[in-house]
Amino acid sequence: MTTGSLDFPVQLRPPERRFGLSLPVDRTEPSSDHELMLAVRGGELDALGELFERHQRPLLGFLVNLTGDRTAAEDIAQTVFQRMLKYRHTYRDDGSFTAWMYHLARRCAADHYRKSSSQPAAVDPAELSEHADEGPTAPERAAHGEDREILRRALACLGPDEREVLLLSRFQELSFAQVAGVLECSVGAARVRAHRALAELRRHFLKLQKGACP
């Protein structure tokens, strides 16, 4: 019996992605997120730095909108990247990096609030308005500044689950099937929940616009 005969006939992972995968440093084509994460998984931990640079903004934006708490959002974002390191072996060959990242983000946010035993449900609008004016150019601020503030308040009126599904639906790189995967529900349920959340957001927005405080 040779060692070769010990091989499993069923290989879940494609054989071409063997150990030894290294970062293609001298390639002109930039690596995809997926390639980078496979490199991290293979031990090229520096590739996580590149993934961090690519994703820190959308991830932080998601977490700030989800929690309404800038400090908590940064702490959670840090935990997300730490867990990518720790659980890199669970990243799959057929995985989507973005879906995986938001899957982790969601867990990390839940853990964060379990630990601190406070809920992200009641978002303090004052906290949100702190960074309401960050971002784009002055003319854009003038045009959208007020509505933006109202929208942040409306977002804060949603339940955490509603905010979560709605914010996830905004990532164009995630299909609804992937959103459903992140939320661990069926695609149909994700669609229904996202639509309800959006309709709720609009209802709160209009109410706040008219000056009514919920």
Place this chain on the structure above:
Amino acid sequence: MNCEKTREYMIELIDGRLAGPAGDEVRAHLEACPACRAELGELRETLAALDRLPAPEPSPRLRERVLAAVEREKRSLHSAPTPAPLTRRRSWLFPATQALAACGLLALGFFIGTRRAPPGADLATQRELADLRSRVDSMGQLVGYSILQQQDRSSNDRLEGVLASAAVRKPGDTVINGLITSLALDPSVNVRLNALQALYAHRDKEVVRTSVLVSLPRETSPLVQLAMIDFLAATRDRGAAPALQRLSAADGIDHNVREAAQRALTQL
């Protein structure tokens, strides 16, 4: 398609990612339904406003903290000794396992879920060992295998033992029993994985399949769980179905493991 169903698809329609027959049906309904058209316009407006919300600028501290975590992890990788045999063996193990194994991480028991409890430390372990032994006994195959003796050896030594067992051309029952015990009880993920790999050649023996089945519910490392699931799927043994079903429904299971168990169920 009715109004309710149409509305569920509106976000995807607005984002321009609704294709196929569902897209056609939604568009046909909108054509005929002014109420849904009005709702579509309103939702489009709200979504556009939501998308315009500026993302906050991450603080430099976040980058510092994440990069520091990467550096820490790199140091812990490089300080780990490399188990020599793994580098010259061709392995069926998936790349993550190979990478980690080659880095010596597995041998160090760095891994989450690595069992620390020495054999015999808890009642469940003892019962399981007794169970395994009785199964082996009943086949008249138990030849002395001292687990206690194993405890004094480093995981590298135990790994060498497992690899040596795997290389035996005509392994006797002693060798197989040793591998079974390593799979069930060794505290090192690396040793357990290699024991499982070596046992694959003996999958036609009922005692081997049973031992994998018995070990699966107690296994805490997602890597070994995945490998065990692969093993069971490959044996096409219908007897594995209940264990896989339990695993796919259990709480606190790594989602990759759960998915693999569900997939394996379809392959039995």
